[in-house]
Amino acid sequence: MQHMNTGPDAEKLLNRIRTRDFTIGIMGLGYVGLPLAMSSLEAGFRVIGFDIDQSRVALLNRGESGIKHLPGPAIQQAVESKRFRATSDFSELSMPDAILIAVPTPLTRNREPNLSFVENSARSIAERLRPGQLVVLESTTWPGTTREIVRPLLEATNLVVGKDFFLAYSPEREDPGNEVHTTTSVPKVIGADEPSSLEVAQALYSQIIVRTVPVTSTATAEAVKLTENIFRSVNIALVNELKVIFDRMGIDVWEVIEAAKTKPFGYMAFYPGPGLGGHCIPIDPFYLTWKAREYEVATRFIELAGEVNTNMPHYVVDRLVEALDRRARRGLNESRILLIGMAYKKNVGDTRESPSLRLIDLMERRGAVVDYHDPYVPEIPATREYAELAGRRSVDISADRLASFDAVVITTDHDAIDWKTVVEGAKLVVDTRNVCARFHVSAPNVVKA
The missing domain is CATH 3.40.50.720 (NAD(P)-binding Rossmann-like Domain)
Incomplete structure (x- = not known):
């Protein structure tokens, strides 16, 4: 050398x-x-x-x-x-x-x-x-x-x-x-x-x-990278907010997005979810908001997007509680919940800033008993914020196991999962990724969130 x-x-x-x-x-x-x-x-x-x-x-x-x-x-x-x-x-x-x-x-x-x-x-x-x-x-x-x-x-x-x-x-x-x-x-x-x-x-x-x-x-x-991720954060926040509004109106936001993206100009499709994950989008915008203070510049738009995205796990839990009340006549306390997807995105094992961690924390604080299944994450790694979850292991999703839960919450749409089996075996499915519709699995026990 x-x-x-x-x-x-x-x-x-x-x-x-x-x-x-x-x-x-x-x-x-x-x-x-x-x-x-x-x-x-x-x-x-x-x-x-x-x-x-x-x-x-x-x-x-x-x-x-x-x-x-x-x-x-x-x-x-x-x-x-x-x-x-x-x-x-x-x-x-x-x-x-x-x-x-x-x-x-x-x-x-x-x-x-x-x-x-x-x-x-x-x-x-x-x-x-x-x-x-x-x-x-x-x-x-x-x-x-x-x-x-x-x-x-x-x-x-x-x-x-x-x-x-x-x-x-x-x-x-x-x-x-x-x-x-x-x-x-x-x-x-x-x-x-x-x-x-x-x-x-x-x-x-x-x-x-x-x-x-x-x-x-x-x-x-350095500014280029932040711009790329802030662009995504703001647009994801927009569709997350639209999801909440359209749901109140009885409108399916995913159907709206699919129709809107047929326009060949002036529109770019972004999709809602249970919250932001990964190392970039939940974190990077705050690097610019912090630096902007040195120049006495307010970053209201960026910070508002962060608030909307951070609140999405709370929205998902509220939808779960509502669905349990209407369909099972029970609350979240002592309910058995299966969360499908620990990774922050499909087909990878990356759990950095995964909204699933926050969802488990929120549900268990309200008395739920939560398990998870993820073929890419056999065990939850140690994290600073959710240290108590480290070491928990993925459970199987056999028909008998699925039937033992009061509800299944889909947070990551891995291609390797048989979604038809999930829907047929579960009493209640709360779908935060529109995965059931995308895999053409429709049933009265599926609720979008």
């Missing part, structure tokens, strides 16, 4: 990228970092993965992905060929030619940005930073993070961006489980605050991703 010993010579680095005599380090090997690692391997680069979770490191070094929608054979082959390995030894950060940071950026309990993972990553890099390396932040964050947080930490080494090393921001655009829009097929936005960093970062990503989209600064690239 060759390394430069002097300040960055962009032309030499560009040539090494073109010839694949280049090693990429990826910090964070989860739902963003691991697909990026696999795409980099497919493009012919060597990859070193860094993660603080030693069990995850061991899993990957055995050639197993640990993420159901990501195939293991590609990792196994890369491990066997010595082109990929994972490590929790951050002293090896001096080895890669480029370090791509893909670590979580959660919110604090007070819904303010928690950049501890980014800051710790930057400090770890700074301790081993050498001339000629490229550092790229991919984690979603507020505009200015790369320039105001990451750059000072790296330049505290007396190495200077553009003179001694390169620094850029390129937001991840990962959609777990999406087989059409994959890591490599989605254009990559890249921003840097000086031209040589932009040139080198763009050269690297252009070898991995179908197309790069350069912008004028790291802050602009």
Whole structure:
């Protein structure tokens, strides 16, 4: 493995990228970092993965992905060929030619940005930073993070961006489980605050991703990512609110949306649900609202969307209570409820910010006895907010088991589930995803929520 010993010579680095005599380090090997690692391997680069979770490191070094929608054979082959390995030894950060940071950026309990993972990553890099390396932040964050947080930490080494090393921001655009829009097929936005960093970062990503989209600064690239997710948050909030209004009017919001989307211009279909999940949409808008306070700008529209989406689990529970009262002549207290779907979206095992966690909490606070079924989530992982749910295991959905519940609540529309069996076996079905109608399963015991 060759390394430069002097300040960055962009032309030499560009040539090494073109010839694949280049090693990429990826910090964070989860739902963003691991697909990026696999795409980099497919493009012919060597990859070193860094993660603080030693069990995850061991899993990957055995050639197993640990993420159901990501195939293991590609990792196994890369491990066997010595082109990929994972490590929790951050002293090896001096080895890669480029370090791509893909670590979580959660919110604090007070819904303010928690950049501890980014800051710790930057400090770890700074301790081993050498001339000629490229550092790229991919984690979603507020505009200015790369320039105001990451750059000072790296330049505290007396190495200077553009003179001694390169620094850029390129937001991840990962959609777990999406087989059409994959890591490599989605254009990559890249921003840097000086031209040589932009040139080198763009050269690297252009070898991995179908197309790069350069912008004028790291802050602009950071704003792009927030804009994408705020757009989705606001539009999902709109259809969630319409769902509540139309339900009161006796109108099926899903039928409305299907008809509206036949218009070939001026409309884009978004769909309601039991609440927002995933790492991006429930969290990212608050990164901008927090930063906007520095500029004394109110973000009423964004915050209102957050309120609407956050309230949806409460709406679902209210609909469940109403359905139990009308159809079973009983309340939620001591009712046995089966929740189908622990993942936040279909066909993946990702439970980050899943509304199902909130739904279980709300139902049990009102005295319900709740089980869940999810073929992608055999056991609920530990979370900070719902620690008491960790370790609960998915139950089967045999006909006898279904009949033992007072109601079934559908929160995730996995394709692998036999929805006909669910509807035929359950006394009452509360469908938050319109899955029964989409699979052409209609019955008097199905209530939409």
